[in-house]
Amino acid sequence: QSVLTQPPSASGTPGQRVTISCSGSRSNIGGNTVNWYQQLPGTAPKLLIYSNNQRPSGVPDRFSGSKSGTSASLAISGIQPEDEADYYCATWDDSLNGPVFGGGTKLTVL
Amino acid sequence: QVLLVQSGAEVKKPGAAVKVSCTASGYSFTTYYMQWVRQAPGQGLEWMGMINPTGGSSNYAHKFQGRVTMTRDASTRTVYMELRNLRSDDTAVYYCARGAPGPGPPAYWGQGTLVTVSS
Numbered sequence A: 001q002s003v004l005t006q007p008p009s010a011s012g013t014p015g016q017r018v019t020i021s022c023s024g025s026r027s028n029i030g031g032n033t034v035n036w037y038q039q040l041p042g043t044a045p046k047l048l049i050y051s052n053n054q055r056p057s058g059v060p061d062r063f064s065g066s067k068s069g070t071s072a073s074l075a076i077s078g079i080q081p082e083d084e085a086d087y088y089c090a091t092w093d094d095s096l097n098g099p100v101f102g103g104g105t106k107l108t109v110l
Numbered sequence B: 001q002v003l004l005v006q007s008g009a010e011v012k013k014p015g016a017a018v019k020v021s022c023t024a025s026g027y028s029f030t031t032y033y034m035q036w037v038r039q040a041p042g043q044g045l046e047w048m049g050m051i052n053p054t055g056g057s058s059n060y061a062h063k064f065q066g067r068v069t070m071t072r073d074a075s076t077r078t079v080y081m082e083l084r085n086l087r088s089d090d091t092a093v094y095y096c097a098r099g100a101p102g103p104g105p106p107a108y109w110g111q112g113t114l115v116t117v118s119s
Helices: none
Strands: A009-012 A018-023 A034-039 A046-049 A063-068 A071-076 A085-093 A098-101 A105-109 B003-006 B010-012 B018-025 B034-039 B046-051 B058-060 B068-073 B078-083 B092-098 B113-117
Touching: A009 A018, A018 A085, A018 A105, A034 A063, A034 A071, A046 A063, A071 A085, A098 B046, B003 B092, B010 B018, B018 B092, B018 B113, B034 B068, B046 B068, B046 B078, B058 B068, B078 B092
Parallel strands: A009 A105, B010 B113
Antiparallel strands: A018 A071, A034 A046, A034 A085, A063 A071, A085 A098, A085 A105, B003 B018, B018 B078, B034 B046, B034 B092, B046 B058, B068 B078, B092 B113
16 A cells, blocks of 8 residues: 555547546655656656756656645646556655555556 | 666576665665565555665665665665575565655656566
8 A cells, every 4th residue: 555645547639638636645745746657658757857847858848746735736737648658646755764655556548 | 868778588486586776866875765666466555665875774664674675886886785685575566765864655767677576
């Protein structure tokens, strides 16, 4: 069971906006910044969002992140077929003294 | 650019040990902790621990304490993760991953090393 809680699945048709949630507690999301990763089948996770809402160079601006209290969200505006992947949130946990991950959300583009 | 290159796939028998390497390039090796994360087939990401390349101190997740050792060789910019007393449920892809200078989740990931534990 993961420390951070994500919905196991999400879906949408091309062009729609999809949001993925990530719920934690005061010891993790509540006091630290959140990263989001995209994992395509058979590949390593790729950093999508860091520091709650910052995009690394090369990540399309249809991906955005936000955080409020002990929860965070990833939004994908205008989803495309190539966005079909697993998405994970992660942050530092002050009690565990290490990073913690969400269980992952499988995005299906219908 | 930051590049983390891991050693190749391994097949081990239950009770054996495996040692996975991760060679870093494209940044100051001693500035950033290196973390190890594993992913069992069809499962999510699980943090195993991390090592400070400067002094070699390490911090392991409670679940792996006593079974895992992380070391580094600064001269070759390589970190190692050894997992002992392997069980079938240790079958997973093992990733090295570099974070920020301070506490935080990983940013850059190696390509992963598949470790299969089977009799």
